[in-house]
Amino acid sequence: MRGMRILSRFAVVISLATFATAMVSAQEAEKKQPPADETKPLPTIAQKTKGLQATPGFFTFYWDPRAGKLWLEIAKFDSEFLYVNSLATGVGSNDIGLDRGQFGGLDGGADPEHLVRFVRVGAKVLLIQANLRYRAVSPNADERAAVQEAFAESTLWGFKVEAEENGRVLVDATPFLLTDAHGVADKLKATKQGTYKVDETRSAVFLPRTKSFPKNTEFEATLTFVG
Numbered sequence: 001m002r003g004m005r006i007l008s009r010f011a012v013v014i015s016l017a018t019f020a021t022a023m024v025s026a027q028e029a030e031k032k033q034p035p036a037d038e039t040k041p042l043p044t045i046a047q048k049t050k051g052l053q054a055t056p057g058f059f060t061f062y063w064d065p066r067a068g069k070l071w072l073e074i075a076k077f078d079s080e081f082l083y084v085n086s087l088a089t090g091v092g093s094n095d096i097g098l099d100r101g102q103f104g105g106l107d108g109g110a111d112p113e114h115l116v117r118f119v120r121v122g123a124k125v126l127l128i129q130a131n132l133r134y135r136a137v138s139p140n141a142d143e144r145a146a147v148q149e150a151f152a153e154s155t156l157w158g159f160k161v162e163a164e165e166n167g168r169v170l171v172d173a174t175p176f177l178l179t180d181a182h183g184v185a186d187k188l189k190a191t192k193q194g195t196y197k198v199d200e201t202r203s204a205v206f207l208p209r210t211k212s213f214p215k216n217t218e219f220e221a222t223l224t225f226v227g
Contacts, residue, residue: 045073045170048163057212061173061219063205070205070219071162072173074118074125083116083129083156085181088209088220096191104182116156123161125171129154177221178203184225196227 049071052062058081062071090100115130134151136144157179159171178200185196202224209220 042161043163045163045165045168048170055210055212057217058215059212059217061210061212061217062170063207063210068204069172069174070177070210072159072171073168074171075168077118077120077125080115080117080130083114083127087182087184088206096187096193098184098187102182114156120161120169125159125161125169126155127157127159127176129156173219174205177205177219178223180223180225184223188225188227194227196225199224199226202226 049062052064052071054060054062060073060075062073063069064071084103086103087098087100090102091098115132116127117130119126119128131148131151131153134147136147138144157176159173159176161169162172163170178198180198185198188194188196204222206220206222209218211218
């Protein structure tokens with residue numbers, strides 16, 4: 001089974017921040033630009049990625065060095081593949097249990113490998129994880145459908161289609177790659193280290209270890225947690 005692997009490099013820091021709130025007047029709100037016309041044709045992938053570095057492979061992706069964005073090209077829908085996440089570095093503490101190379105489950109699960117697929121719904125692409133814990137091994141289609149409807153699948157992420165061409169679409173995968181898919185914050189809280197969350201301003205795609213091969217694609221990100 002071919003698939004995608006996401007590795008996270010992370011640093012855990014403690015920071016204090018002061019947040020200021022401001023009131024926006026009604027007049028200022030009216031000055032905001034109206035939403036873009038959703039009926040406007042999307043650009044082609046070639047147009048959207050012009051001048052960007054392309055990396056072909058199992059998943060072809062494009063790197064925008066100025067914006068620090070990773071654009072993912074999706075060519076196949078409803079085709080299952082493996083999604084795996086792990087830690088590229090550890091925190092150097094056996095008591096915490098966040099070690100280099102550690103595989104992670106989603107939603108508190110212990111299974112490190114997840115069978116997922118891309119599904120397009122209008123202007124969105126959903127990343128859906130199949131529910132393999134409950135399934136009917138039966139030649140009866142009604143029995144299989146009954147079990148599938150009784151135990152829901154999980155939608156891991158939703159992407160906005162930014163460009164399309166010949167059945168292929170382009171999405172911004174950067175926010176997805178900068179999430180705490182491994183559950184680092186939950187682990188830190190469970191070991192009484194404090195309450196943490198990802199600081200997006202100090203997190204980014206780690207391009208030197210982000211590569212694509214014929215049978216798999218690996219993305220790596222540097223995540224900073226603050227608390």
